[in-house]
Amino acid sequence: MTMSLGPYTSFITTSYALVAIVVLLLILWIAADYRTQKARLRELEASGITRRSGRGATDF
Amino acid sequence: MTLIDLANPTRFLSLTARVLPWLAALTAILLAVGLYQSAMAPDDYQQGATVKIMFIHVPNAWLSMFVWGVMSIASLGTLVWRHPLADVAAKAAAPIGAAFTFLALVTGSLWGRPMWGTYWEWDARLTSVLILFLMYLGLIALWRAVDDPSRAARAAAVLTLVGAINLPIIKFSVDWWNTLHQGASVIRMGGPSMDRSFLIPLLVMAVAFSLLFVTLHLAAMRNEILRRRVRSLQMMQASRVTLANEVGAT
Numbered sequence: 001m002t003m004s005l006g007p008y009t010s011f012i013t014t015s016y017a018l019v020a021i022v023v024l025l026l027i028l029w030i031a032a033d034y035r036t037q038k039a040r041l042r043e044l045e046a047s048g049i050t051r052r053s054g055r056g057a058t059d060f
Numbered sequence: 061m062t063l064i065d066l067a068n069p070t071r072f073l074s075l076t077a078r079v080l081p082w083l084a085a086l087t088a089i090l091l092a093v094g095l096y097q098s099a100m101a102p103d104d105y106q107q108g109a110t111v112k113i114m115f116i117h118v119p120n121a122w123l124s125m126f127v128w129g130v131m132s133i134a135s136l137g138t139l140v141w142r143h144p145l146a147d148v149a150a151k152a153a154a155p156i157g158a159a160f161t162f163l164a165l166v167t168g169s170l171w172g173r174p175m176w177g178t179y180w181e182w183d184a185r186l187t188s189v190l191i192l193f194l195m196y197l198g199l200i201a202l203w204r205a206v207d208d209p210s211r212a213a214r215a216a217a218v219l220t221l222v223g224a225i226n227l228p229i230i231k232f233s234v235d236w237w238n239t240l241h242q243g244a245s246v247i248r249m250g251g252p253s254m255d256r257s258f259l260i261p262l263l264v265m266a267v268a269f270s271l272l273f274v275t276l277h278l279a280a281m282r283n284e285i286l287r288r289r290v291r292s293l294q295m296m297q298a299s300r301v302t303l304a305n306e307v308g309a310t
Binding site: 004005007008009011012018019023027029030031037038040041044049 | 109113117155166171173174272276279280283286296300
């Protein structure tokens, strides 16, 4: 079954594509930020800096 | 687990680690169902196939205001109750809210061109949403400009609460002024005026986008807590280096 979007196909497909791109960028940005923060915490722990509670900085 | 337990960032991180995969899966399923229903929805008798833009424009527009509402409640948490996660929640929500507002503006513009004959009109609804977008950017800039998170949090909380005045202006702009934008057709006195064939996909997409926000917000809050741990450990490291230098000098 094919879907016909009529004379305004470009407006509809551009809208959906833009939403997909922005949502994807948000997800990738948040995932990359998580990796960056975890890597920084591991580096600090490796250099002997620990939390006052004594627990690992990356422990949940 | 009670609400007060979540005030502890470590407990919050533990809960987030357990909940996030389920939330992400549920969001993906609902988005897939909503997109399928949107694709299968019939053309509108006046708007034709461009009505399909509504299924992504309206959830983004609702969320643009909802996220500011969440940030306003979090700001009260910062100023009144000094909840340790309140400013984390507000700061983490801002970029997500800005993205939803940007999408509401752009998809609205792309819907407006074929229906109104113009991409943009300086009317009350469009202008008030643009102001909301600029306020999101202003808040993000404020958080980045101030180094101390607690000082930035208080200033941002005041700005967020002042900015909340814009929410009823956006909502009622179509009633208070003459605008190109149509009036409310879902959340209105007397119930939705929309046919079920459009209403159901729209509501599914609205729930899916709301879940997307909750998922992204929890993940961004987790990142912000980790960022603050990094900052406090870096400060400990700097103070140790300073102390060692002072001992070495004497």
